[in-house]
Amino acid sequence: MKKTTIELYVGLFVIIGLLCSAYLVVQLGGLKLTNKDRYTVLAYFSSVSGLKPGASVEMAGVAVGEVARISLDKERQLAKLELSIDNDYIFSEDVIASVKTSGIIGDKYINLSPGGAEFDLEPGATIFNTESSLDIESLVSKYIFSDKE
Amino acid sequence: MFKRSVVLFFVLLMVAGPIIVQAKEAPEAVLKRCVDDVIVILNAPMDVADDQADARVAERNRRLFVKADQLFDFRSLAMGALGRNWRRFSNDQKTEFANSFSHLIAQSYFARMEGQDFESVSIEYLKTEFLAPTRSGIERADVPTELIHNGVKTPVAYRMLEREDSWKVYDVIIEGVSMVSNYREQYRNSFNDSPEKLIAELKEKLK
Structure with a gap:
């Protein structure tokens, strides 16, 4: 017993x-067991070199979501990002999404810069203002090899 | 009777639709026309030794600004630059700001153009990328171009939107850096300043 x-x-x-x-x-x-409290928006970039799925999406340095999926749009041959944003945050449609680096050699993340348009970004909508990651090497080589006097 | 008028309406729509669409100029064509005009104005010979040189430069700048006003949607540009601050502005303040902002941009570009030579500028227009209209119903298009000046090839992309049946530029991306984004980052820091103060600051810079 x-x-x-x-x-x-x-x-x-x-x-x-x-x-x-x-x-x-x-x-x-x-x-993530449930994905209920988030919504997805799309963004196209000409280059997202160095960005990994799960990278954070920030506004003013505050994490507001993450990169859910990175794929190549076959027809337009652009990088297509699915950003999963917390439901608490609503942005205007002219928000600028840019690929940024934290620190000089840190990880890449997506920075959102708030816009002023009166229309808000709906779930499933596409961010039309995007800035791709800057390719420092090609910039440097361009100005080294350009024949400027 | 009602049925017939509905049918008539659709027939009219089908006939008139393509004509209306064709009449509209493509974004690339609008851009090319304005940029070509600007280059012609810039390349017009100017005698610097002339005593009326200042007046001539002022006249050239005035003509350039008229062209820029045709090509750019300065209100969208100002909205993009102010970002969230835009919502705090009243309608009159928005107009006032957009007006001063357009002159500020023009002024800074005119200063850079002094003494430059634009003879060898050539622009290659690449394939326009049309974007689906957003909730506001505004259609947008990206026109990537390559500008070749003094043997340096620089990618310059124009972001355009459809305004009053014509395409207008609302952002310029040079070497991957957006002009609107650059101004927006600067204005983000003045979130505490009142709209009156921002307009006053802008006018101060114009003097």
């Missing part, structure tokens, strides 16, 4: 332990 009680307690602790580690895995691993 006593042995059964002890075994019952042990089992209970094991289950609690498993639940805790499951919670940790979900929380620390950034696994």
